Amino acid sequence: MKVKLLATLRNITDCNELELEVENIQEVVEKLIELYGEEMKTELLESDQLDETITILVNGRNMLYLNGLKTKLKRNDIVTIFPQVAGG
Amino acid sequence: MNGWMGQILRINLTEETVNVEELDQTLAKDYIGARGLGTKIFCDEVEPTVDPLAHENKLIFATGPLTGTAAVSGSRYNVVTKSPLTGTIAASNSGGYFPSELKYAGYDVVIFEGKASRPVYIVIDDDQVKIESAEELWGETILETDNQLRAKYGDNFRIAAIGPAGENLVKFACIMNDRERAAGRSGVGAVMGSKNLKAVIVRGTQGVRVANKGKFKDVLRNCLGKIKESGVTNEGLPALGTAVLVNIISEHGNLPTRNFQKGNFEGAEQVSGEALADELLVKNKACAGCPIGCGRVSLVPDGEYKGFGEGPEYETLWAFGPDCGIDNLEAITKDNFICNELGLDTITMGTTIACAMEMYEEGIITKDELGLELEFGNAQAMVEAVKLTGTREGIGDLLAEGSYRLAEKYDCPEYSMSSKKQEYPAYDPRGSQGMGLEYATSNRGGCHVRGYLTSPEILGIPEAIDPLTIEGKAEWVKIFQDLTGVVDASGICLFTTFALGGGDIHELLEAVTGVGYTEEEMMKVGERIWNLERLFNYEAGVGPDEDKLAKRLVEEPLPEGPAEGKVVGLETMLEEYYQLRGWTPEGDVKEEKIAELGI
Ligand code: SF4
Numbered sequence: 001m002k003v004k005l006l007a008t009l010r011n012i013t014d015c016n017e018l019e020l021e022v023e024n025i026q027e028v029v030e031k032l033i034e035l036y037g038e039e040m041k042t043e044l045l046e047s048d049q050l051d052e053t054i055t056i057l058v059n060g061r062n063m064l065y066l067n068g069l070k071t072k073l074k075r076n077d078i079v080t081i082f083p084q085v086a087g088g
Numbered sequence: 089m090n091g092w093m094g095q096i097l098r099i100n101l102t103e104e105t106v107n108v109e110e111l112d113q114t115l116a117k118d119y120i121g122a123r124g125l126g127t128k129i130f131c132d133e134v135e136p137t138v139d140p141l142a143h144e145n146k147l148i149f150a151t152g153p154l155t156g157t158a159a160v161s162g163s164r165y166n167v168v169t170k171s172p173l174t175g176t177i178a179a180s181n182s183g184g185y186f187p188s189e190l191k192y193a194g195y196d197v198v199i200f201e202g203k204a205s206r207p208v209y210i211v212i213d214d215d216q217v218k219i220e221s222a223e224e225l226w227g228e229t230i231l232e233t234d235n236q237l238r239a240k241y242g243d244n245f246r247i248a249a250i251g252p253a254g255e256n257l258v259k260f261a262c263i264m265n266d267r268e269r270a271a272g273r274s275g276v277g278a279v280m281g282s283k284n285l286k287a288v289i290v291r292g293t294q295g296v297r298v299a300n301k302g303k304f305k306d307v308l309r310n311c312l313g314k315i316k317e318s319g320v321t322n323e324g325l326p327a328l329g330t331a332v333l334v335n336i337i338s339e340h341g342n343l344p345t346r347n348f349q350k351g352n353f354e355g356a357e358q359v360s361g362e363a364l365a366d367e368l369l370v371k372n373k374a375c376a377g378c379p380i381g382c383g384r385v386s387l388v389p390d391g392e393y394k395g396f397g398e399g400p401e402y403e404t405l406w407a408f409g410p411d412c413g414i415d416n417l418e419a420i421t422k423d424n425f426i427c428n429e430l431g432l433d434t435i436t437m438g439t440t441i442a443c444a445m446e447m448y449e450e451g452i453i454t455k456d457e458l459g460l461e462l463e464f465g466n467a468q469a470m471v472e473a474v475k476l477t478g479t480r481e482g483i484g485d486l487l488a489e490g491s492y493r494l495a496e497k498y499d500c501p502e503y504s505m506s507s508k509k510q511e512y513p514a515y516d517p518r519g520s521q522g523m524g525l526e527y528a529t530s531n532r533g534g535c536h537v538r539g540y541l542t543s544p545e546i547l548g549i550p551e552a553i554d555p556l557t558i559e560g561k562a563e564w565v566k567i568f569q570d571l572t573g574v575v576d577a578s579g580i581c582l583f584t585t586f587a588l589g590g591g592d593i594h595e596l597l598e599a600v601t602g603v604g605y606t607e608e609e610m611m612k613v614g615e616r617i618w619n620l621e622r623l624f625n626y627e628a629g630v631g632p633d634e635d636k637l638a639k640r641l642v643e644e645p646l647p648e649g650p651a652e653g654k655v656v657g658l659e660t661m662l663e664e665y666y667q668l669r670g671w672t673p674e675g676d677v678k679e680e681k682i683a684e685l686g687i
Contacts, residue, residue: 004339006332006335006336006339006362007324007327007328007332007335007336007361007362008319008323008327008328010362016357016362053319053548055548057339057340057650060339060340060341060352060649060650060651061650062552062554062555064552064554065554065556080339082335082336083319083323083324084318084319084320084324084548084549085320085324085325085328085332085333085336085547086320086324086325086332086333086543086547086549086583087325087329087332087333087382087401087402088330088333088402088403088536088537088540088542088582088583
């Protein structure tokens with residue numbers, strides 16, 4: 001599935017999106033930390049839990065209204081991740 | 089008085105007289121300032137049925153008690169008048185440096201009444217106030233006006249002015265201050281133009297008195313700490329500005345595309361905050377006393393869209409971008425610069441063009457009538473349309489009336505994406521239901537900064553709520569609308585609420601004014617402002633029947649994305665909302681409510 005990274009997360013990855021093959025959201029988070037190390041870990045986790053300020057969408061729907069970190073992913077799904085931002 | 093300067097400046101343009109009046113302390117306490125105090129004074133003095141462009145309409149510049157203080161982002165003022173676009177009350181908010189300078193000159197409020205017999209500008213230099221001829225400035229752009237006034241008076245004066253759009257009574261002309269900050273919406277610039285008032289320049293030497301300096305320091309430290317801790321105000325807004333939202337809202341399927349025909353734009357990435365930061369951004373810019381600095385300064389170095397200036401903000405990127413089917417960042421930025429020079433509200437400008445584009449593609453309006461190939465995606469035609477609007481040339485004369493009047497003229501008002509004749513901003517409420525209720529009930533028509541439900545529904549601030557459901561949304565909308573009233577009235581920037589809560593704002597107000605508000609009383613002020621605005625609208629002929637949305641939003645389901653199949657569940661939310669507001673089931677403000685709020 002495609003994983004899109006938005007806003008300041010791109011400073012860590014230097015790319016806008018990547019392809020991963022994983023089963024669920026939890027594994028996306030783990031894979032990103034594996035790929036990008038400490039900096040990604042600090043951004044995504046708070047006391048080893050997903051930081052509450054990180055939003056993860058599956059096909060545009062916030063995972064909070066799906067099955068959270070356990071949300072299963074299919075091959076054509078699009079996962080979007082971004083830190084807390086705002087505008088107006 | 090502490091926080092308030094205690095004076096109102098009244099300038100009668102017909103008589104060319106200037107008077108200074110004392111600010112009524114009870115009124116100040118009950119309405120705080122800016123949007124609140126300005127609205128109260130306006131409603132007391134102006135008949136709701138007045139023609140917005142007649143000399144009987146008044147134009148009020150009002151600051152808040154926190155304006156000009158060290159309170160985080162205490163940089164704001166509100167322009168209050170009756171809007172020529174909506175026929176409702178208009179309160180347009182702007183930051184920069186001009187508002188604080190008004191306070192330093194000694195005034196909380198400036199009232200302009202009547203109509204000058206020739207173009208004039210006003211010089212406010214502390215207690216010296218002069219009315220000068222603006223014959224030579226009339227017709228000049230905002231930047232040229234600013235340059236000429238600076239050349240004459242020096243850089244110590246702060247300037248608010250209208251451009252050709254305001255002079256030509258474009259119904260969505262804005263008042264620009266400090267060159268590129270806008271009191272943008274609802275056509276306040278047209279009212280200024282109707283009074284033959286080209287500019288107001290101000291210099292002041294007085295300070296704002298703070299009631300409890302020790303407490304103020306502590307509260308400030310606490311507030312600054314929160315702003316530094318928040319990823320939004322410390323990182324996101326400074327790094328990417330409001331434009332950070334383009335990709336995020338598009339991913340949510342809420343980014344209105346091609347006049348709200350769908351909710352995600354295939355070219356979002358090209359016009360995103362990330363692309364702007366990579367390609368055109370020169371630096372950030374902050375309003376007075378603001379640690380956030382969300383403003384952008386951009387440069388298009390060469391080519392047909394060459395230019396330099398402030399912007400674009402998220403709303404502007406969207407209005408000239410996805411809403412018009414355009415993914416050319418340079419063309420969008422150019423449109424922003426042109427709007428800044430002519431003094432046009434970018435939201436209504438972009439969405440009016442989007443409306444014309446759909447009408448053109450549907451064969452309702454022809455190329456001959458438009459004089460332009462105004463199809464979705466045609467960046468050159470869009471830029472041309474903006475220029476024509478500012479001067480009301482050709483099709484610009486019709487575009488200058490806004491999308492509602494344009495579509496109504498061709499018997500298809502349903503093509504106008506507006507409520508109360510003011511166009512919606514950059515969030516499709518079919519995928520953000522609470523925002524739909526906010527648009528429908530906003531006292532100045534389609535608007536996101538009366539109760540920004542995107543914050544909890546999409547951004548998870550202060551907590552995440554499901555954007556696709558309607559349950560509980562009425563209460564969120566009411567609380568957000570009332571709190572926004574307080575923030576607007578106090579003179580600080582709404583963006584601070586991404587890090588600060590009602591409690592912090594209460595503490596700031598208390599430390600500065602020392603009037604002894606409880607937090608509950610402070611929220612009551614917000615409710616009082618909301619009800620007063622509604623009562624004015626009612627008397628002006630814009631009643632509860634107008635608490636509605638464009639047909640598309642309640643009848644045409646979104647065709648794709650996470651909100652696929654959704655329309656706005658307005659009726660149910662509205663019923664609950666009226667009840668929570670303590671109004672009748674028909675949406676009328678009850679006598680008991682008026683008495684309870686002491687309006
Ligand atoms: S947050 Fe942005 S708009 Fe608000 S006061 Fe600061 S710089 Fe100005």
